[in-house]
Amino acid sequence: MAARDTLMYSEAHESADVVARQFAANEAVIAALAAALRAEPPRFIVTCARGSSDHAAAYAKYVFETRLGIATASASPSVTSVYAAEQQWQGALFLAISQSGKSPDLLRNAEAAKRAGARVVALVNVEDSPLAALADTVIPLHAGPERSVAATKSYIAALAAVLHLCARWLDDAELGDALQRLPQALRDNWSADWSPLCDSLADAHNLFVVGRGYGLGIALEAALKFKETCGLHAEAFSAAEVKHGPMALVGPDFPVLCFAQDDDTLDSTLAVAREFRGRGAQVLVAAPGLHGAGMLPVATGLPAMLTPLLIIQSFYRAASELSLRRGFNPDVPPHLNKVTETV
Template sequence: MHQEAEEAARAVARLLDRHGALIAELGAALRAAPPSLVVSCARGSSDHAATYGKYLIETMIGIPVASAAPSVSSVYAAPVRAEGGLCIAISQSGRSPDLLATVRAHKAGGARVIALVNDAEAPLAALADTLIPLEAGPERSVAATKSFITALAALAALVAAWADDAALRSALNDLPTDLARAWARDWSSLADLLVPARNLFVVGRGLGFGIAQEAALKLKETCGLHAEAFSAAEVRHGPMAIVDERFPVVAFAGSDAAGDDVRAVAAEFAGRGAPVSLIDARRDGAGDPPTSAAHPAIEPLLMIQSFYRMANGLALARGFDPDAPRHLAKVTRTL
């Protein structure tokens, strides 16, 4: 896990170098003939990438994005009416049966299919109208890391091209260098907070909510921690009642307006005595744990890259093998 996560900067550089022209062409085509609706299809970490993509597309393009329920196709075998729609399928392996069934149903229903997949020889790649290989390279660790970050980068590049947004395109040019810097960040204070923990919340909002989901998953599967991800808005609707001085909260706050709400809820939890770790892009390297200010769409990638290094060390400190979580396999063949 440590080695593969550290490779993310180089993997993103490969992705943008090899497929930047394809992504630019795809973005222009979508701008010329926009879909009426976007549906994402993914599981696990890839579904967290889809959450990030939802906020990017809805805030920068303005088209609604929904998440497909795979059992509609794989269990109920219900037909899908998707004329004029766009299906974005995201997967590291591209082999889960329910994912493939869902993509086939949307394609049969008239949707255009874009596949972001790490294994370009996988069945999912063959179903795509447009394939964007993630170029992460082999991942031997069960916990996905570099393939998650390349999925985020591919989505950011697609939306930058689709929206014709010069600021995001410029930020993507700097992304490999920024990821390398993020990997070197010292997040040991967060590891120290979580070594004795049993339960915690991970909070984000907007563009940062997907990485809150991803961080909570990694804490479960690699560190044996019961971590639940919440939006900074949703956590106020009941869940905060269980937070006290023994219940840690990890909060990811970007520099945008959604980050303001994360900062506010983190301050509220801290005021009630909860141990809070606030990762705050507004502090631009001066916080603890430190993270960098960047384009708001890029900050989540830098945060999760620093988090992965911390999570690997935390797993070892808690006596777990981060490369081989109990009861899990690399490819989850859900039906």
């Protein structure tokens, strides 16, 4: 089997079309929601999700807090679903993110949020799901059927939906224009050569994935995919947090993958990469416009907030290839199902 024969590869390849379709289909519902949020701003934002969807929520936190200035926190689903503890969410925006929209703990949290007086918004791929039925507003991901156990296009669709909502909420024409360029940028960036990742990690046992700010969510997502599809133990860290304890593990030949975007976090992320290289670590860096040994290509020309979508799409393509090279099938990871229904 070649990587292009896998569902993971082909579904990640669909991401540009998914994003374009989503932007067109969701304009009316997002414009209406944004108008309501401007008229009655939430006191704070609560996200609720698990797995890849929670990594999309981590991205949303940085988008909302940096652009909207509204405190955004991730709910611990078990607090409500297991401990049945009532939460003080009056006046909050409760953002539930899910592919299937049927996990029991997510549904219980959405129900609790409604009881507490929060506005419940669901970013969900299955429009007729139980979560969609519970929500005050549904923002469909429009990713279409995703048959690979590894989520790819639905994850990118969730990030795109967060950006769409932010642009309309702020009435930000510049961000809106950038979003219109995003699908073509995804198409153009698909052919970026990330083969050094496969060559470097074919025989690896452990690695760190490092990101910061907008890039932290995709670092978390990449670490999960390494475990899930490649049988490779990976842990994600902020470029700031990795210097508190975890860096003690980084020595000669230890693999480190860094994701960076061209904003105020770039210099600190590259400084960490240089420090690790100085210790003899095997460091790869994906950053827009940077080339040379140890660099993975990323297109330029989009705002830094959009760069993570380009990086994670290239990562998905490379991961599908690495999975096969390590003797796995990325579409059917051992012991996993497409839908995980946590109670």
